[in-house]
Amino acid sequence: MPVAKISPSMLSSDFANLAFEAKRMVKNGADWLHLDVMDGHFVPNLTWGPPIISAIRPHTEAYFDCHMMVSNPSQWVDDIAKAGGQMYTFHIEATKEPLALIKQIHAAGMQAGVAVKPNTPVEDVIGEIAEQCDMILIMTVEPGFGGQRFMAECMPKVERLRRMYPGLDIEVDGGLSMETIDASADAGANVIVAGTGIFKAEKPDEVISTFKDKVNKAQAKFAASV
Numbered sequence: 001m002p003v004a005k006i007s008p009s010m011l012s013s014d015f016a017n018l019a020f021e022a023k024r025m026v027k028n029g030a031d032w033l034h035l036d037v038m039d040g041h042f043v044p045n046l047t048w049g050p051p052i053i054s055a056i057r058p059h060t061e062a063y064f065d066c067h068m069m070v071s072n073p074s075q076w077v078d079d080i081a082k083a084g085g086q087m088y089t090f091h092i093e094a095t096k097e098p099l100a101l102i103k104q105i106h107a108a109g110m111q112a113g114v115a116v117k118p119n120t121p122v123e124d125v126i127g128e129i130a131e132q133c134d135m136i137l138i139m140t141v142e143p144g145f146g147g148q149r150f151m152a153e154c155m156p157k158v159e160r161l162r163r164m165y166p167g168l169d170i171e172v173d174g175g176l177s178m179e180t181i182d183a184s185a186d187a188g189a190n191v192i193v194a195g196t197g198i199f200k201a202e203k204p205d206e207v208i209s210t211f212k213d214k215v216n217k218a219q220a221k222f223a224a225s226v
């Protein structure tokens with residue numbers, strides 16, 4: 001049964017204090033840290049790349065969940081691996097050779113995730129891709145910015161994947177909060193990314209433990225029903 005992993009999105013952290021923010025999230029119960037890499041081309045925004053990730057690396061042992069919003073995902077695999085990335089999630093829309101890219105990511109010693117934008121059909125990752133990769137990320141906002149509205153209309157994709165792949169890590173990203181966690185957990189997502197919903201909360205530890213609890217309860221229900 002896939003267990004809950006809560007991955008606060010560092011996109012909502014204080015960028016002048018990244019090491020402190022990473023440690024603060026781990027203290028509050030985060031399992032992973034979500035690092036949004038944007039190239040200003042695949043998405044209309046710029047964030048950080050391997051040098052910043054490697055600068056945070058010595059300050060925490062947290063698992064680095066790298067969400068690569070870049071036009072040429074194969075270009076950055078080795079640099080992200082060297083910087084200490086552990087999950088390398090590329091966008092299915094950004095490559096014509098997803099299976100070769102998954103192999104390249106594994107050869108670099110990382111896990112491979114595949115992300116799906118809201119308007120991309122889930123059929124694009126069903127089959128060999130879902131069988132070879134370690135995680136599928138169903139975007140619940142248009143990638144590029146934090147603080148957007150959760151798109152509940154993406155939940156049927158999560159439901160379909162959970163039915164087809166009971167053991168797969170399924171991540172949701174965008175607009176996750178106390179108001180939207182139930183829809184995500186009940187659909188079958190077990191990896192929860194939240195920027196605004198965790199970093200701007202008065203008590204991030206309570207948000208994280210509530211997310212974990214809801215996901216683990218929903219996963220136990222799925223496991224009992226198959």
Ligand SMILES: O=C(CO)[C@H](O)[C@H](O)COP(=O)(O)O
Pocket residue numbers: 009011012034036067141142143144145146147148173174175176193194195196197
């Ligand atoms: O991938 C992303 C944006 O493209 C971020 O991970 C996401 O937006 C998190 O922020 P929030 O929880 O505030 O929506």
Ligand SMILES: [Fe+2]
Pocket residue numbers: 009034035036067173193
């Ligand atoms: Fe993200």
